Amino acid sequence: MHAPSEAPPVQMVLRAYPPAPARVALEYQPLPSRVVKTVASLVLFWALAPWSVLVPPYYPWPVLCMCTGAYLAHMFWTGRYRVRHFVGVCPRCGRQLRLGVGERINLPHTLTCFACHFEPVLEVADPARVPEPEPLRHAVADCTGTWTEEWMWDDRFLACDGCGARRPATDDLRRLAHAENERGALLRQLADEGRFLS
Numbered sequence: 001m002h003a004p005s006e007a008p009p010v011q012m013v014l015r016a017y018p019p020a021p022a023r024v025a026l027e028y029q030p031l032p033s034r035v036v037k038t039v040a041s042l043v044l045f046w047a048l049a050p051w052s053v054l055v056p057p058y059y060p061w062p063v064l065c066m067c068t069g070a071y072l073a074h075m076f077w078t079g080r081y082r083v084r085h086f087v088g089v090c091p092r093c094g095r096q097l098r099l100g101v102g103e104r105i106n107l108p109h110t111l112t113c114f115a116c117h118f119e120p121v122l123e124v125a126d127p128a129r130v131p132e133p134e135p136l137r138h139a140v141a142d143c144t145g146t147w148t149e150e151w152m153w154d155d156r157f158l159a160c161d162g163c164g165a166r167r168p169a170t171d172d173l174r175r176l177a178h179a180e181n182e183r184g185a186l187l188r189q190l191a192d193e194g195r196f197l198s
């Protein structure tokens with residue numbers, strides 16, 4: 001039997017970068033079941049520890065039992081949610097982040113980006129907090145890519161074909177993207193003509 005999953009509004013945040021989009025489906029682990037599983041892990045593995053010493057090669061087993069019990073207990077105790085589904089983009093480099101299905105996490109949850117090795121945080125986005133107008137930023141500082149609008153996870157996003165940055169397609173950002181694309185096209189045109197003339 002599965003508890004219904006929740007999909008809180010989340011985003012990926014990393015200091016000094018604009019937040020990046022994320023979607024998550026979580027299964028809440030009620031406190032009583034977490035307590036039962038935590039206690040069961042400790043009781044089972046720690047009770048096994050003194051007996052495991054009778055099995056060759058003897059000494060590693062009790063240590064392994066103690067560690068496994070402690071690890072499972074910690075996981076069940078702190079993992080308030082079980083991950084059903086996750087998609088998210090790194091705020092720094094625009095690559096997809098990974099979070100395994102079935103992992104037990106709490107929010108906010110720190111992830112490691114395997115592309116740029118920074119540690120963005122998955123957190124609940126506060127809908128009451130009005131986002132301050134942010135500039136349309138690329139993931140890479142001197143990127144000259146072109147913005148196109150695309151569907152991602154049932155929402156419209158502005159995507160850069162150069163650095164892979166994804167920004168929500170709000171009216172303001174759409175205008176900025178349009179202006180930037182035109183400026184880029186003009187610059188490319190001038191560069192071409194310059195090459196032709198010289």
Ligand SMILES: [Zn+2]
Nearest residue numbers: 090093113116
């Ligand atoms: Zn990254």
Ligand SMILES: [Zn+2]
Nearest residue numbers: 138143160163
């Ligand atoms: Zn870019």
